[in-house]
Amino acid sequence: MKASTEQLYKDVEFMTSVNPPRSYRHLESLEKVANYIAEEFEKAGGKPEVQSWIADGNKYKNIITSYNSDKSHRLVVGAHYDVCGEQPGADDNASAVAGMLELARLVFAQQPELDYRIDFVAYCLEEPPYFATKQMGSYVHAKSLHDAKADVIGMICLEMIGYFSDEPESQSFPSPELAKLYPHTANFIIVVGIEKYAAFNEKFHALMAADSAIDVQVISFPASAGLAGLSDQRNYCEFGYNALMINDSSFIRNPNYHTKGDTIDTLDFEKITEVVNSAYRGITKM
Numbered sequence: 001m002k003a004s005t006e007q008l009y010k011d012v013e014f015m016t017s018v019n020p021p022r023s024y025r026h027l028e029s030l031e032k033v034a035n036y037i038a039e040e041f042e043k044a045g046g047k048p049e050v051q052s053w054i055a056d057g058n059k060y061k062n063i064i065t066s067y068n069s070d071k072s073h074r075l076v077v078g079a080h081y082d083v084c085g086e087q088p089g090a091d092d093n094a095s096a097v098a099g100m101l102e103l104a105r106l107v108f109a110q111q112p113e114l115d116y117r118i119d120f121v122a123y124c125l126e127e128p129p130y131f132a133t134k135q136m137g138s139y140v141h142a143k144s145l146h147d148a149k150a151d152v153i154g155m156i157c158l159e160m161i162g163y164f165s166d167e168p169e170s171q172s173f174p175s176p177e178l179a180k181l182y183p184h185t186a187n188f189i190i191v192v193g194i195e196k197y198a199a200f201n202e203k204f205h206a207l208m209a210a211d212s213a214i215d216v217q218v219i220s221f222p223a224s225a226g227l228a229g230l231s232d233q234r235n236y237c238e239f240g241y242n243a244l245m246i247n248d249s250s251f252i253r254n255p256n257y258h259t260k261g262d263t264i265d266t267l268d269f270e271k272i273t274e275v276v277n278s279a280y281r282g283i284t285k286m
Helices: 005-017 027-044 090-110 137-147 195-209 233-238 269-283
Strands: 049-055 058-067 073-080 117-123 151-159 188-194 215-221 243-247
Touching: 005 027, 005 090, 005 269, 027 058, 027 090, 027 117, 049 137, 058 090, 058 137, 073 090, 073 137, 090 117, 090 151, 090 269, 117 137, 137 151, 137 233, 151 195, 151 233, 151 269, 188 195, 188 269, 195 215, 195 243, 195 269, 233 243
Parallel strands: 073 117, 073 151, 151 243, 188 215
Antiparallel strands: 049 058, 058 117, 188 243
């Protein structure tokens, strides 16, 4: 059983069609998307739970479901469903939420025998103005695990997994040093982590890359500041958990980042499908 390209498209289509966009300002839109995610978790065979908190007088929600919930050892797989400003957010981050939902469907359908649980989490408030604050949904969730003294293997963050190009020299780089190490055609996905958790990063990368139909790269930055901390994995690192991000290199590649041009027609769903297939191997063999 493989990931469904059609279902991935359907999920992104729903999220990008919600109007007004699913930003922190539009609570009804966030509620629509949260309900959709909960319904899809339930259809997959999960029992969705809500984790809520208050930010500036408004209630926001993480939506969570668990596979193998009787196990204490756990892996967290998450993606944020809010957007930055008044834009559809197809790559950032509907692509990743769709990928996370499809991973949940695959896990519940195939029932892999694991000695750990997988917590699938859809976060709110990853984007500004709450980014890098304790109001981020991923901070709320990571802190709850820490406070409960949970036995956490690590966290896999899906963040922007949909924008690719097969054109030569289509991949940009933040430095000449990185340009010497990585492909210059923007048709790969990359596992991003920090050196402190390099063993975790390398293990997950090896599992993703094995027999993958998409090129899977890996990088471990010296610390979680800067490019290594641009999504929800940052908060798990803060609490001492292994954490990494699966990413298409974000604004370094995608010119539509945080603009109204981040639309569904700019995404490559065949490649998203292969990212999900590869990530499935990773999350079921940790």
